[in-house]
Amino acid sequence: MNPREEIIKQLKKITNLKEINLEIPPEGLGDYAFPCFVLAKTFKKSPIQIAQDLAGKIKPTKLIEKAEAKGPYLNFFVNKTIIAEDILRKIIKEKNKFGSRKHKKEKILVEHTSINPNASPHIGRARNALLGDFIVRLLRFQGYDIETHYFVNDIGKQIAMLVLGAEDKQKITFNDLLNLYIKINEKIEKTPELEQKVFELLKKLEEGDEKTKKRFRDIVDICVKGQVKIFRELDIKYDKFDYESDYLWTKKTVQVLKELEKTGKLFMDEEERYVLDQKDSNLPMESPFLVLTRADKTSLYPLRDLAYHIDKKKSKSIIVLGEDQKLYFQQLKAALTLLGKPSPQPVFYSFVLLETGKMSTRKGNLVLLEDFMKEALQKAREEIKQRHNNIDDKDAKKIAYGAIKYSILKVTPERNVTFSWKALQFEGDTGPYIQYACARINSILRKYEKEIDEKIDFSLLKTDEENNLIKLLSNFSEIIKESQRTLKPTIIINYIYNLAQGFSNFYIKCPILKADEGLQKARMLLASCVKQVLENGLSILGIETLEKM
RNA sequence: GCGCCUGUAGCUCAAUCGGAUAGAGCAACGGAUUUCUAAUCCGUAGGUUGCAGGUUCGAUUCCUGCCAGGCGCGCCA
Numbered sequence: 001m002n003p004r005e006e007i008i009k010q011l012k013k014i015t016n017l018k019e020i021n022l023e024i025p026p027e028g029l030g031d032y033a034f035p036c037f038v039l040a041k042t043f044k045k046s047p048i049q050i051a052q053d054l055a056g057k058i059k060p061t062k063l064i065e066k067a068e069a070k071g072p073y074l075n076f077f078v079n080k081t082i083i084a085e086d087i088l089r090k091i092i093k094e095k096n097k098f099g100s101r102k103h104k105k106e107k108i109l110v111e112h113t114s115i116n117p118n119a120s121p122h123i124g125r126a127r128n129a130l131l132g133d134f135i136v137r138l139l140r141f142q143g144y145d146i147e148t149h150y151f152v153n154d155i156g157k158q159i160a161m162l163v164l165g166a167e168d169k170q171k172i173t174f175n176d177l178l179n180l181y182i183k184i185n186e187k188i189e190k191t192p193e194l195e196q197k198v199f200e201l202l203k204k205l206e207e208g209d210e211k212t213k214k215r216f217r218d219i220v221d222i223c224v225k226g227q228v229k230i231f232r233e234l235d236i237k238y239d240k241f242d243y244e245s246d247y248l249w250t251k252k253t254v255q256v257l258k259e260l261e262k263t264g265k266l267f268m269d270e271e272e273r274y275v276l277d278q279k280d281s282n283l284p285m286e287s288p289f290l291v292l293t294r295a296d297k298t299s300l301y302p303l304r305d306l307a308y309h310i311d312k313k314k315s316k317s318i319i320v321l322g323e324d325q326k327l328y329f330q331q332l333k334a335a336l337t338l339l340g341k342p343s344p345q346p347v348f349y350s351f352v353l354l355e356t357g358k359m360s361t362r363k364g365n366l367v368l369l370e371d372f373m374k375e376a377l378q379k380a381r382e383e384i385k386q387r388h389n390n391i392d393d394k395d396a397k398k399i400a401y402g403a404i405k406y407s408i409l410k411v412t413p414e415r416n417v418t419f420s421w422k423a424l425q426f427e428g429d430t431g432p433y434i435q436y437a438c439a440r441i442n443s444i445l446r447k448y449e450k451e452i453d454e455k456i457d458f459s460l461l462k463t464d465e466e467n468n469l470i471k472l473l474s475n476f477s478e479i480i481k482e483s484q485r486t487l488k489p490t491i492i493i494n495y496i497y498n499l500a501q502g503f504s505n506f507y508i509k510c511p512i513l514k515a516d517e518g519l520q521k522a523r524m525l526l527a528s529c530v531k532q533v534l535e536n537g538l539s540i541l542g543i544e545t546l547e548k549m
Numbered sequence: 550g551c552g553c554c555u556g557u558a559g560c561u562c563a564a565u566c567g568g569a570u571a572g573a574g575c576a577a578c579g580g581a582u583u584u585c586u587a588a589u590c591c592g593u594a595g596g597u598u599g600c601a602g603g604u605u606c607g608a609u610u611c612c613u614g615c616c617a618g619g620c621g622c623g624c625c626a
Contacts, residue, residue: 026569035568037606047606072606073569116626157625273624284552284622291623301626323620326553350554350619358619383588399588411562414554416619423561426588428574436588444585475565482565494563497573504589513585527585549588 002086002474003063003078007032010064014057015039024475030068030075031083031471037072047072080467084526085458087474091529092454099476099536100141107145109317110136111344113231113238114151117223118158119178121230122366123408123419124322124352124359130408130542131349132320133236134489137540142484150228150238151308154220155245156301160201161188162223163215172219174226182364199296206248206298216245230370234401235542247307253299256307256339257292263338271295274303281334283327290331305332310341317344318487322351323414347487349413355420367419376400376424383426387549395546399432402543406431409489409541429497431543434534437500437507439549441531444512446547448524456522465506466523469530472499476533480540489541496537503530 001009008020011034025033036047036054043050051069058067058074065077091098112132115125132148140146153159165184166172172180188194204212224241231237247253257274260266265277272295278288292303309332321329326348333343352359359366380400384391403426410429411417426432461470476495483491512523535545 021566023568024565029569033569037568040606071569153626269623271624275623286551286622289623294624298624300624305626323554325621325626327621328626348554353619387586387588407561412555415562416555417561420561422575425561425575428588429562430574430588432588433574436586440586440589447585478565486565490563491565494565494573497563501573507585508581508590511585549586 001063003076003083004032006061006063007034007076007078010058011054014054024471025070025073025075029070029073031078031080032076034074034076035072036074080462080470081459083474084461084466084470087470088458088525088529089454091473091532092452092525095532096536096539098532099480100143101477101481103143105143105145106316107147107314108139109147109149109312109314109344110139110319111149111151111312111317112136112320113236114153115227116153116158116361117220117227118162119181119223119361120174121227121369122352122359122361123369123372124366126234126369126372126404127349127352127408127413128320128322129231129234129236130405131347131413131489133234133542134409134540135318135320135347135487137542138480138484138487138492141536141540142480147314148237148239149312150241152220152224152241152243153301154216154224154243155202155205155248155299155304157198157202159216159220160198160205161185163201163219164194164198166215166219172222174222177219177223177226178361178364178368181361185362199294199298202298203296205245208249213245230373233373233397234405235544242308242311244304244308247304247311248299252307252311253303256303256310259339260292260335265338266292276335278331278334281331281338283330283334285327288331290335302328302332302335306335306339309336309343310339312344315342317342318347319344320347320349323348324351347413350416353416353418355418372404372424373400375421376404379424379426384549395549398544398546399426399435399549402431402435402538404431405541405543406434406493410493412488412490432549434496434500434538435543435545436549437503438531438534438538438545439547440507441503441527442545442547444524444527445531447513452525452528453521454525456525457518458522460519460522461526463506463510465502465509466526468502469499469506469526472502473529473533476536483540492537492540496534496541499530499534499537503527503534506530 011020023033023035036050039050040047048071051072051074054074055067055069060066063079063082065079068075110132113129115121136146136148161184162181165180201212205216260276267275267277269275273291274293276290276292278290281288290302291300293299329346336343377396377400380396381391384396403424407423479491479495510523512520512527515523538545
């Protein structure tokens with residue numbers, strides 16, 4: 001039993017409460033705190049009085065040194081030596097599994113990124129991919145069997161436009177696509193008659209015309225390859241690519257229409273489109289209809305998306321979506337519910353804005369993710385050059401991409417962010433700061449030259465800096481639990497930043513290699529445990545560490 | 550117009566389902582290196598948590614109204 005559990009056990013016995021909510025008190029007031037407000041009504045006393053009463057009833061044990069009333073709070077002081085021994089031994093034993101919970105394997109499908117194959121991704125798209133990759137890594141860390149899916153929107157008006165724009169071009173590369181896409185959008189805006197050609201292309205495609213299919217496939221392949229290469233560079237990988245067009249070729253979209261027909265909610269409107277009536281689904285919209293086909297019976301995205309989600313078949317799945325999809329997702333969910341099918345748990349994020357306004361691939365007002373990566377890489381190379389003779393490109397990438405990932409994941413997903421080139425920092429609350437703490441520990445480990453010994457005198461770890469680190473380390477599992485509950489990366493980001501900061505303090509004030517043998521061994525163990533936990537946290541964010549910086 | 554999200558220090562962001570004195574970083578200023586890596590550390594300064602009410606022992610957090618930004622509201626995806 002750890003001290004936290006023992007405190008909860010004692011409190012439950014004394015108070016008869018079913019749930020005990022412990023807090024971490026401000027510095028110096030103890031290790032755990034129990035706020036007594038909840039008991040004020042049942043005991044008909046002031047929380048201040050209750051705290052005092054309870055303090056007298058807490059029995060000191062091996063783990064709990066004392067309980068002290070401070071205003072309406074009951075603060076607990078625990079035996080730090082036992083905590084240190086408990087937590088450090090656990091970290092050494094569990095290594096890169098430390099912090100994860102033990103449980104039976106459960107399959108979860110996570111769909112993320114899924115961007116239109118029309119051009120190189122802009123930085124806003126990175127938010128989807130990074131958030132999705134974080135969720136994948138977090139759940140894998142927790143022992144889930146995760147399958148990562150990428151839905152390739154290889155069909156539809158946008159792609160048809162691109163195909164049209166590429167009509168008279170000889171050889172097209174990934175880098176040509178963005179300009180091609182912008183130009184065809186401009187062209188169609190100026191001469192709307194051209195739009196007809198786009199719909200003709202789609203009609204031919206859906207009829208299965210092989211030549212048209214090939215034209216689409218060629219463009220989509222170039223695009224998807226280029227996009228995936230960029231994400232691959234960021235170490236974001238996918239287990240399966242699901243092509244939207246497959247749902248047409250397998251006639252699954254037709255099946256969906258048939259199924260919907262049985263519900264009596266599907267009708268053909270005055271313009272001969274198939275429309276799903278969603279009036280009974282309690283959706284916050286004026287006219288709750290989901291249009292599934294065009295008048296020429298070619299499919300619209302919601303129809304193909306429905307077929308895709310029915311096909312996912314997993315009992316549990318998660319999907320990362322931009323906030324523009326919020327209402328649409330409610331519609332999709334309602335349609336799935338109507339068919340008796342499960343829907344995924346959505347995770348939404350807000351858009352990245354530019355100082356010059358909103359981002360738009362169509363209008364070419366955007367910052368490309370690859371340009372941001374290049375900029376970060378160049379900065380990383382310069383920083384390394386200032387410190388070392390030769391630049392290891394692998395290291396430069398770790399730093400650059402670590403900084404990018406950290407800066408994007410740092411912001412809570414539902415907030416808008418305004419992109420700025422100046423935002424890329426390597427100092428302070430950044431990825432490189434955490435990596436630097438790890439590199440410092442690695443450096444000490446190299447100079448120590450001996451194996452880490454866990455048979456140490458734990459009572460030697462008693463400075464504020466050491467206690468702070470031990471306290472933080474013992475909180476890691478809670479942090480993981482909390483971030484799994486919310487699927488938000490900020491919780492882990494804050495934690496590892498605090499831990500790295502705590503280590504920097506410790507590093508300045510508590511010399512390791514110069515300490516006496518016993519203390520040296522103890523601090524060495526502590527430092528290597530800090531490194532382990534930092535690495536565990538970073539690995540969930542997809543950030544790598546370095547031997548030297 | 551209606552619905553959802555956001556608004557915290559000059560800037561970028563935190564704040565673990567309502568808790569103790571709202572915390573960091575950047576920028577500014579002042580300090581620390583004969584020392585395990587200065588991508589570091591310490592200090593100073595910086596706040597009516599958009600505004601106005603309300604709920605309660607207690608509100609950045611919950612409710613109402615207003616203001617500002619984002620997103621959405623039938624043949625884009």
